Amino acid sequence: MASDAQLTANKLCIGYHHGSESTMIAPALECALNGGEFVCLLGPNGAGKSTLIRTLAGMQPPLAGELKLSGQPINSIAPRERARAVSVVLTETMHTGMMDVYSLVSLGRHPYSGWFGGLTAQDHERIEWALEAVGAMALRHRQVAELSDGERQKVSIARALAQEAKLMLLDEPTAFLDLPRRVELMSILRNLAQRENLALLLSTHDLDLALRFADRLWLMTPTGQLIQGAPEALALNGQFAEVFANDKLDWDAAAGSFRTHPVACLKVKLDGEGLERIWTQRALERLGFGIASEHDTASFAITVGSGRWSVEHAAKREAFDGIEDLITWIRSF
Numbered sequence: 001m002a003s004d005a006q007l008t009a010n011k012l013c014i015g016y017h018h019g020s021e022s023t024m025i026a027p028a029l030e031c032a033l034n035g036g037e038f039v040c041l042l043g044p045n046g047a048g049k050s051t052l053i054r055t056l057a058g059m060q061p062p063l064a065g066e067l068k069l070s071g072q073p074i075n076s077i078a079p080r081e082r083a084r085a086v087s088v089v090l091t092e093t094m095h096t097g098m099m100d101v102y103s104l105v106s107l108g109r110h111p112y113s114g115w116f117g118g119l120t121a122q123d124h125e126r127i128e129w130a131l132e133a134v135g136a137m138a139l140r141h142r143q144v145a146e147l148s149d150g151e152r153q154k155v156s157i158a159r160a161l162a163q164e165a166k167l168m169l170l171d172e173p174t175a176f177l178d179l180p181r182r183v184e185l186m187s188i189l190r191n192l193a194q195r196e197n198l199a200l201l202l203s204t205h206d207l208d209l210a211l212r213f214a215d216r217l218w219l220m221t222p223t224g225q226l227i228q229g230a231p232e233a234l235a236l237n238g239q240f241a242e243v244f245a246n247d248k249l250d251w252d253a254a255a256g257s258f259r260t261h262p263v264a265c266l267k268v269k270l271d272g273e274g275l276e277r278i279w280t281q282r283a284l285e286r287l288g289f290g291i292a293s294e295h296d297t298a299s300f301a302i303t304v305g306s307g308r309w310s311v312e313h314a315a316k317r318e319a320f321d322g323i324e325d326l327i328t329w330i331r332s333f
C-alpha cells in the first residue's frame with residue numbers, strides 16, 4: 001500500500017446485520033485511498049457501492065476486517081477528529097428545515113468551531129471558497145428547501161468541501177446535475193484532489209465521465225469483488241465488459257461506451273469518414289442494423305461523404321442529400 005494512504009481496508013467484509021443474521025454484500029475487500037488521487041467507484045445497481053461508501057466513512061460497521069484512517073483504526077478515532085479527516089456526501093435528502101444555503105455550508109466548519117462556536121474569518125473564507133468551487137455562490141441566500149435537486153447537490157458538495165477533510169467520499173453526487181455541470185464538477189474534484197492532496201472516492205453510473213476524469217477506477221461486481229485499475233487498463237483488458245455487459249449490451253472498447261445489440265440482423269456495409277460516418281453508424285445501430293465487417297454479407301452498402309448518402313440495395317441505387325432522408329427510407333426495412 002502507498003505510504004500516503006488516507007484510508008486502508010484489509011479483508012473488509014461489508015453488509016448488514018439483522019438481529020443474529022447477517023447479509024454479506026462483499027467479502028474480504030482490499031483497497032486504499034491515497035492523497036492526490038481521484039477514484040471513481042462504478043458497478044451495476046445493487047452491487048454495494050453505497051454500502052461500501054457508508055462503511056468506509058465509518059457510518060456503518062463492517063461485518064469483519066480492518067479499516068484504518070491515516071494508519072489508525074477508524075473506530076478508535078474520536079468523532080470530532082474523524083469529522084476533520086473524512087467528509088461525506090450521501091444521496092439521502094437533507095432535512096434542513098428553514099435553513100439558508102450559507103448556514104448549511106457553514107455546518108461543514110463545525111469540526112473546527114464546535115456546534116456553539118462562532119465562525120472565524122478563516123471559516124467564512126473557506127465557506128465562500130467552497131461555494132465558489134461548485135458554482136453555488138449565487139445561491140448563498142436561498143432557502144435550502146426551495147432548491148432544485150441539482151442545486152441541492154452542489155450545496156451538499158460545498159458543505160463537504162468546507163469541512164476541509166483530507167478524505168472525501170461522495171455517493172452519486174452528480175446524479176441530478178445537467179451534463180455541463182457534471183463535467184465541470186468532475187473536473188473541479190479531480191483538480192482539487194491533485195492540488196490539495198485529497199483522497200477522493202466518488203460513486204457514479206456515469207461511465208463516460210469516470211473514464212475521462214478518474215485516476216483509478218474501482219469496479220464493483222454483482223458478486224462483491226472490487227476490480228481496481230487505471231481506466232485505460234480496465235478498458236483494454238476487457239474488465240468493463242465482464243462487469244457490465246449482458247445479453248442486451250456490448251462493451252465497445254474503441255468508443256469507450258456500451259451499445260445495445262442490434263435487434264435485427266440486417267447488415268450494412270458502411271464507407272466514409274469523419275463525423276458523417278460516425279453519426280450514420282449511430283443512426284443505423286439505433287434502428288437495429290448491424291455494421292458489416294469485411295467478411296459479412298451485407299444487405300445494404302452505404303457510402304457517405306460531403307453531405308451525400310448513396311445506398312445500394314437489391315441491385316438498385318438510391319441517393320439522399322440529408323441523413324433525415326436516409327433514416328426515413330431505411331426505417332421501412
Ligand SMILES: Nc1ncnc2c1ncn2[C@@H]1O[C@H](COP(=O)(O)OP(=O)(O)OP(=O)(O)O)[C@@H](O)[C@H]1O
Pocket residue numbers: 016023025043044045046047048049050051052
Ligand atoms: N439497510 C439494509 N439492509 C439490508 N440490505 C440492504 C440495506 N441497504 C441496502 N441493502 C442491500 O444491499 C445491496 C447493495 O445496496 P447498495 O445500495 O449498496 O447498492 P448500490 O451499488 O449503491 O446500488 P445503486 O447503484 O442502485 O445505488 C442491495 O441488494 C440492497 O438491497
